[in-house]
Amino acid sequence: xxxxxxxxxxxxxxxxxxxxxxxxxxxxxxxxxxxxxxxxxxxxxxxxxxxxxxxxxxxxxxxxxxxxxxxxxxxxxxxxxxxxxxxxxxxxxxxxxxxxxxxxxxxxxxxxxxxxxxxxx
Numbered sequence: 741x742x743x744x745x746x747x748x749x750x751x752x753x754x755x756x757x758x759x760x761x762x763x764x765x766x767x768x769x770x771x772x773x774x775x776x777x778x779x780x781x782x783x784x785x786x787x788x789x790x791x792x793x794x795x796x797x798x799x800x801x802x803x804x805x806x807x808x809x810x811x812x813x814x815x816x817x818x819x820x821x822x823x824x825x826x827x828x829x830x831x832x833x834x835x836x837x838x839x840x841x842x843x844x845x846x847x848x849x850x851x852x853x854x855x856x857x858x859x860x861x
Contacts, residue, residue, distance in 0.1 A: 742790070742793060742794035742797050742805065742809060743791065743794035743795065743798070745790065745794070745809075745813070746787060746788075746790040746791035746793075746794045747791070749783070749786075749787035749790055749813075749816065750784070750787045750788070750791065752783070753780060753783040753784045753787050756776075756779070756780055756783065756824065757780040757783075757784070760773065760776040760777065760780060760827070764776060764827070764828075768827060768829075772826070772827040772828075772829065773827070775823045775824075775826050775827040776823070776824065776827040778823055779819070779820040779821075779823035779824050779827065780820075782816070782819060782820055782823075782845075783816060783820045786812055786815065786816050786845060787816070789812060789849075790809060790812060790813065793805045793808065793809050793812075793852070794809075800859075803855070803859055804855050804859075805852070805855075807848075807851050807855075808848040808849065808851040808852040808855065809848070810848075811844050811845070811847045811848030811851060812844070812845055812848035812849070813848075814841070814844045815841045815842065815843070815844030815845030815846075815847075815848060816841070816845070817841065818837050818838070818840050818841025818844060819838055819840075819841025819842050819844070819845060820841070821837075821841070822834045822835060822837040822838045822841060823835075823838060
């Protein structure tokens with residue numbers, strides 16, 4: 741399941757990246773294109789991280805990945821989603837959600853680090 745969710749994230753990242761590079765370019769301001777590009781970069785980085793977690797769950801069956809995976813996934817939705825929405829010209833007030841998404845991503849990676857330290861003992 742974890743790898744499937746990761747693969748879906750990666751597929752969406754490719755689709756959204758392609759849309760930004762080809763479909764949005766003629767209609768968006770330079771600032772909006774930067775937001776789109778940033779969202780796509782972070783989407784890819786974190787989707788690859790989720791894929792690594794999914795693989796880890798197959799290699800070490802008892803390693804706890806559920807909480808970090810969910811936190812990072814929520815972070816992707818909030819962080820990248822708010823940037824994508826702003827890049828489409830919707831209210832910039834949604835930019836207030838972006839740091840919340842970043843905090844979820846950070847929390848996910850910190851929980852992973854904590855779990856790794858606990859598991860190593």
